[in-house]
Amino acid sequence: MVKLLRINFQIFLIIFLFSNLYANSESKVKVFQNNVFIGEINTIQNKKLFSVNDFIEITKSNNFINYKTQKVVFYVDNKKIKISNQVTFIEIEDNLFQLSSKVTNKSGVYYLPTESFFGIIQNLSDSSSIKYTNNEIRFTSISTDKKIVKKNVDLRSEMEKWEFKTIVIDAGHGGKDPGAVGYRGTKEKDIALDVAKRLEKKLSKNMNIKIIMTRDEDVFLRLSERTKIANESNGNLFISIHTNAAEDRRASGFETFLIGPNKNEAAVRVAARENAVLELEGTTDKKLTNEDLIQATIAQSSFASKSEQFASMVQKEIKKRVQSRDRGVKQAGFYVLMGASMPNVLVELGFISNPSEEKKLRSPQYRDQLATAIYRAVEQYQKTL
Ligand SMILES: [Zn+2]
Numbered sequence: 001m002v003k004l005l006r007i008n009f010q011i012f013l014i015i016f017l018f019s020n021l022y023a024n025s026e027s028k029v030k031v032f033q034n035n036v037f038i039g040e041i042n043t044i045q046n047k048k049l050f051s052v053n054d055f056i057e058i059t060k061s062n063n064f065i066n067y068k069t070q071k072v073v074f075y076v077d078n079k080k081i082k083i084s085n086q087v088t089f090i091e092i093e094d095n096l097f098q099l100s101s102k103v104t105n106k107s108g109v110y111y112l113p114t115e116s117f118f119g120i121i122q123n124l125s126d127s128s129s130i131k132y133t134n135n136e137i138r139f140t141s142i143s144t145d146k147k148i149v150k151k152n153v154d155l156r157s158e159m160e161k162w163e164f165k166t167i168v169i170d171a172g173h174g175g176k177d178p179g180a181v182g183y184r185g186t187k188e189k190d191i192a193l194d195v196a197k198r199l200e201k202k203l204s205k206n207m208n209i210k211i212i213m214t215r216d217e218d219v220f221l222r223l224s225e226r227t228k229i230a231n232e233s234n235g236n237l238f239i240s241i242h243t244n245a246a247e248d249r250r251a252s253g254f255e256t257f258l259i260g261p262n263k264n265e266a267a268v269r270v271a272a273r274e275n276a277v278l279e280l281e282g283t284t285d286k287k288l289t290n291e292d293l294i295q296a297t298i299a300q301s302s303f304a305s306k307s308e309q310f311a312s313m314v315q316k317e318i319k320k321r322v323q324s325r326d327r328g329v330k331q332a333g334f335y336v337l338m339g340a341s342m343p344n345v346l347v348e349l350g351f352i353s354n355p356s357e358e359k360k361l362r363s364p365q366y367r368d369q370l371a372t373a374i375y376r377a378v379e380q381y382q383k384t385l
Contacts, residue, residue, distance in 0.1 A: 029114065031058050032138045042109075047135060049104065049111035052083065059139075072110050076121055077130045077139065083110065086224070087292075088231070088339030089299035090117070092124065096299045098341045100231050102224065164382050166210040167203065168235035170336065171196035172242040172346075175220025177277050180245030182358035188243045189218065191361050195349060196241050198371035203378060222281045223336040231341050237310065237381070238344035239374065240336050243361060244270060245353040252354045253325030254318050254370075256311040257346040259300060259338055260331030261293045270348065271332035278335060293333045306343035310381045314347055317373035317380075322366065324350055324357065347374065 027047050028040035039058035042051040056063045056074050063074040070085035082091035088102040090112075100116035118132030130139040171193040173179035179188025193215070200211050212233045214226045230238045244255070246269070255270075262268045275288065297304070311329040319326045327348075337344050349370050350357045360366045 027135070029132075030136045031055075032136060033059070034140050035138070041137070043114065044106070044111060047114055049101075050114045050117075052110040052112055053108075055137075070105060077125050079121070079124065083112065085110070088227070088341070089295065090120075092120070096295060098299050098302075098339075100341065101228055102339060164209065164236050164385050166212060166233055166235045167378065168212045168214065168230040168233060168238045168342075169196045169200055170214040170226050170230070170238065170240040171216075172240055172274070172336075173277065174215050174218055177220055177280050180243060180273070180352045182245075182352040182361075183249075183355050184358055184362070186352055186358050186362055188245070188352055191243050191349065191352065191367065192241045193218065194364075195367050195371050195374075198368055199239075199241075199374050202371060202375040206375070207379065207382070209382075220280075223275070223277060224339070226336055227339045230344075231339070235340075235342045237378070238337070238340045238342055239378075240334075240344070240346040241374075242274060242346060242348050243350055243352040244348040245273065246351060247353075249353055249355065252351050252357045253327040254315070254322075254350050255327035255348050256314045256329050257334060257337075257348065258304070258307050258311055258329065258331045259293070259334055259344070260297050261290055262333050264330060264332070267330045267332035270330075271334050274346070275333070275335045288333045288335060288338070290333075292338075296333075296338045300340070300344075303343040307345055309384060310343055310377060311345045313377035313380050314345065314374055317376045318349075318370060321369045321373050322360075324360070 027043055029043055029047065029050055030037060031039050031041060039054075041054040041058060043049060044051075052072060052074065055061070055076075059076075061075045063072065065072050072083050074081055079092050083103045085105040086102050089096050089098050090103070091097075097120045099120075100113045104111045114132065118130070118137070121130055122132065130137070132138075171189070173187075173189035173192060175189075177189065179192065181187055196213060197216065200213060200216075203209060203211055210233075212229065212235060214229050215221050226240070227238075244251070257267065257270065262271070300307070308329065315326055315329055318324075334346050337346055350361050352358050352361060
């Protein structure tokens with residue numbers, strides 16, 4: 001930057017404008033009220049996230065911050081907004097909306113995804129009372145002339161939401177987290193990765209679709225990072241691949257899970273085992289309550305039926321191909337599915353704790369059959385869209 005200052009002013013200006021476009025971590029969002037500049041809001045990650053604290057201060061919004069539960073209430077455009085740290089959905093006037101990424105708290109400052117948050121607010125506003133464009137927030141507080149501008153429903157973006165362009169494959173566990181381990185020492189993380197890779201191959205060979213793998217090697221990934229990858233890549237379907245385990249070594253079969261309130265005890269045990277990695281992550285305080293789950297389920301209501309549809313296709317296709325028990329489609333509180341803003345399922349391929357099923361899962365042919373089954377389910381699913 002020092003060198004640049006020596007170059008003539010015009011070049012500097014151009015570079016300055018460009019550097020604003022590709023803004024760095026210190027860039028700010030300007031706020032205008034009735035076309036009068038009233039302040040600037042700090043942002044991070046290239047303006048992707050903005051500081052809620054700054055927003056509250058500049059707009060002099062009424063607010064309530066609960067330091068213990070890490071929930072913040074504030075107002076935008078006379079709408080009551082409630083956010084919770086580490087959660088991907090927000091409450092606006094008692095309705096839940098899904099954000100593109102979760103609420104983050106960095107040393108007491110709360111951050112929200114800028115585009116996605118203001119996108120939701122703009123859609124809810126009947127007039128042009130608040131707008132976020134060109135890294136500026138403009139709002140009119142008291143409009144004397146009640147000019148109602150017709151709400152522009154962005155049909156294109158609504159349609160794109162359902163277009164099937166990107167699929168996210170999540171091989172469960174990895175690195176320091178082996179997942180369930182069988183009697184012969186077979187590790188869930190290895191089976192999951194192998195099936196995920198086989199699935200990726202089949203999809204990329206046969207379908208014109210972008211495939212994102214949350215991991216393609218033996219590395220550790222936090223559960224929240226997996227959903228974050230999925231959301232940031234604008235995935236249209238999220239498949240988390242796992243193998244099951246139970247104390248009773250006779251338990252066997254394959255099942256597909258959706259996120260939902262805990263109703264069935266066996267399903268709750270599976271979810272508890274799959275969520276156990278949170279302790280390895282050091283996020284022990286994030287125990288999912290039933291209330292969290294009900295909220296998460298509501299937040300996913302717009303694609304719940306798609307998730308269910310895909311889940312039953314997976315079950316049907318696996319059943320066709322392997323000799324194993326069909327345990328059906330179930331729901332429980334899986335942390336990895338919470339916050340995914342696309343149809344999503346978690347597949348349990350079989351019980352690694354059952355010696356004969358473990359033996360089957362160790363066979364490459366068996367794993368290939370499982371991958372083919374999921375691939376066929378994706379193919380069918382696409383036809384329903
Ligand atoms: Zn697992």
